[in-house]
Amino acid sequence: MQEDTFLNPYRQAWQQDNETMEKSLANISLQTLHDNIARLQQRRRRRTLWLTLSAAASLALLVGIGLHLMTPTAVEGGTNLVAQNKPFKEVATPTQDAAPIVPPIPTAATHTTLSHKKTTTTLEATTTPALPDIAMTRPDSMTLPSTLSEPLPNLTTPNDTKEPTTHIIVTHRLVAMGPDNLSTNHTTVTETRQLVKIEEPLRNTFHEAIVEPLLALMTNNLSD
């Protein structure tokens, strides 16, 4: 019973405060509460919309990154033709009139010192005429075949009579020219199991534009 009287001294103050608080809160009508609810729901709708848009944007970004990463690169160190919007050339379909097939490229990488600038070239194959002989004096470290037209050793297999089906990609690496590092230049040939045919006009252009000036330059350098 002692506990029952404990609150008695506080009752009067409690009742007074209670009345004051009720008066203070009396102006909060149900309409006010409804307005608050409407605002809350509007805020939630806006947040939901924002979250949806954010999620969509994030997804689009991820897809974009994924597509970018999946875009093929032609050859390591080469130029990404797809990214440059450059179509790959189609491989010429061999015909009856087609010229004889050039012997296959060796399976091992062939090295040359003639690379001049960094490019990726898609070579197509159609022709056979032998490349002109490259008669020149070069250091022992250079591994360029003496003539490009002569058959390369140990490359022909019985199945090599098959028609070519794909192009090859040759990457020329640019290395500062000079007698000291000539032997470090090299050309890598991929798709080694395919037969190689080099289109005549392309080959001639390549020769005239790059190989011959380079040979001349090298000859001059070496003779110096």
Added chain:
Amino acid sequence: MSEKEKLKRYDQLMLRNKGLIVKVCQVYCPNDGEKARDLFQDIALKVWTRMDTFREESAEATWLWHIAINTAIDSIRADQRRPQLVFGDTLPERSTEETPRRIDDLYEAIAHLPADDQLLITARLDGLDYHQIAQQTGQNENSLRVRYNRTVKRLRIMLKGK
């Protein structure tokens, strides 16, 4: 339940239990009408968002009281996290009374009790008997008596030094 029905049910709930929310505001925001109004509206909004969680088997007053207390505690914590006034700013409004009131100590002590005990004490301060409180809270009268005595002892200890 459609939105309209929910709103109607909400209105009835608020009208029936407005007194309870007022008491929570009284305990947690004594002497601060502005803060009490904010708290009242916060509680009312919280009740709206929790309408779907109400189960008929529990007493409406108890359910609502718990929501109100939790909202009040959250509100006080949020206030404490806000930066305090620094010198040169407007000072907070002071109580008109020079000396602290005894009832303020009681409010502070009540605020430190568990939610169910708070409801019991405020109901007793309102003059409700155990039978009425049992009807409101859905609890047994005898257990309410036992709990009340235990809570008062606790309050005595808390108010002893005051």
